[in-house]
Amino acid sequence: MSDFFGQGGYAGYVLPAYAISAFALALLVVWTLGAYRKAKARLKNIGAP
Amino acid sequence: MSFLFEFANPKRFMELSGALLPWLATAAALALIAGLVLGFGTPPDYQQGDTVRIMFVHVPAAWIAMMAYGLMALASIVGLVNRHPLADLAAACAAPLGAVFTALGLVTGSLWGKPMWGAWWVWDGRLTSFLLLLFLYLGYIALRGAFDDETRAARAAAILAIVGAVNLPIIEFSVQWWTTLHQGESILRKGGPAIAPVFLWPLLFMALGYTFLFFTLWMLRMRTAILDRRARTLMLRGAQ
Numbered sequence: 341m342s343d344f345f346g347q348g349g350y351a352g353y354v355l356p357a358y359a360i361s362a363f364a365l366a367l368l369v370v371w372t373l374g375a376y377r378k379a380k381a382r383l384k385n386i387g388a389p
Numbered sequence: 390m391s392f393l394f395e396f397a398n399p400k401r402f403m404e405l406s407g408a409l410l411p412w413l414a415t416a417a418a419l420a421l422i423a424g425l426v427l428g429f430g431t432p433p434d435y436q437q438g439d440t441v442r443i444m445f446v447h448v449p450a451a452w453i454a455m456m457a458y459g460l461m462a463l464a465s466i467v468g469l470v471n472r473h474p475l476a477d478l479a480a481a482c483a484a485p486l487g488a489v490f491t492a493l494g495l496v497t498g499s500l501w502g503k504p505m506w507g508a509w510w511v512w513d514g515r516l517t518s519f520l521l522l523l524f525l526y527l528g529y530i531a532l533r534g535a536f537d538d539e540t541r542a543a544r545a546a547a548i549l550a551i552v553g554a555v556n557l558p559i560i561e562f563s564v565q566w567w568t569t570l571h572q573g574e575s576i577l578r579k580g581g582p583a584i585a586p587v588f589l590w591p592l593l594f595m596a597l598g599y600t601f602l603f604f605t606l607w608m609l610r611m612r613t614a615i616l617d618r619r620a621r622t623l624m625l626r627g628a629q
Contacts, residue, residue, distance in 0.1 A: 344429065347439040347440075347442070348433050348438045348439035349438070349439075350438055350439045350440045350504055351439075353440055353443065353500045353501065353503060353504050354439055354440060354442050354443055354500075356500055357442075357443045357446055357447070357496075357497040357500040357501070358442075358446055360493070360496055360497070360500075361446040361450065361493055361497060364489055364492070364493055365489075365493075365602065368486065368489055368606060369602075369606065372606050372609050372610055372613070373609065375610070375613045376609050376610075376612060376613045376616075379612075379613045379616035379617050379620065380616060382616075382617075382620050383616050383619060383620045383623075386620055386623050386624060386627070
């Protein structure tokens with residue numbers, strides 16, 4: 341575990357690279373799914389077949 | 390090409406993408422998990438130490454950033470030439486995704502550059518042309534939003550996307566044309582990949598994961614846009 345958080349002394353670069361990537365991609369998924377659900381709900385409200 | 394137009398019928402697209410989406414999303418999740426497990430399981434590189442792991446998030450992000458632009462430019466050509474509404478929609482939906490992947494390529498590259506080159510940023514061919522890619526995406530998004538008339542917005546943005554595609558080979562060959570700290574092509578090169586298999590596998594899985602994730606999100610965004618358009622048409626009809 342200390343290996344993981346140590347990253348051979350490069351933890352300050354390796355871990356943020358992963359954290360930022362994970363955060364941005366997760367946000368992209370949430371945003372995209374949210375818009376999709378909203379569009380579906382809106383269409384349903386209008387009473388589309 | 391004809392099968393593409395078959396797929397490009399909005400109704401057909403909704404059916405096919407609806408069937409494909411769960412599989413694509415699952416494949417993305419599995420590939421990303423495999424890539425992460427393998428990536429953190431590799432030994433440190435003999436030169437780069439543990440920073441080599443940054444490669445597994447940096448290279449796939451940069452690849453997708455360029456692939457997304459290529460797809461956006463292609464869709465823009467089809468939209469412009471064939472006046473196919475779904476093609477224009479495909480281009481518009483790829484732009485924000487491409488911008489995020491480009492930003493990720495820049496940020497993770499910076500985090501890799503500092504410990505290995507001693508600099509967060511250098512104004513060389515690769516980094517500068519890649520920064521230009523981000524501006525092209527942002528310009529495309531801004532241009533689309535600048536017109537009230539959707540057809541005019543689509544046409545103007547399509548022209549920008551197509552002209553901007555000249556940047557793709559510049560990014561690709563920048564490491565050969567100009568002196569740079571950035572390493573050259575090390576995967577798809579003559580004589581096979583220049584990196585050890587122990588690093589190649591996690592990279593390939595992460596690249597697959599990023600690719601599947603991009604297509605999942607792209608399809609979802611296109612479906613959203615189609616549903617929105619359908620809702621707008623129905624509202625207009627109701628208002629009459």
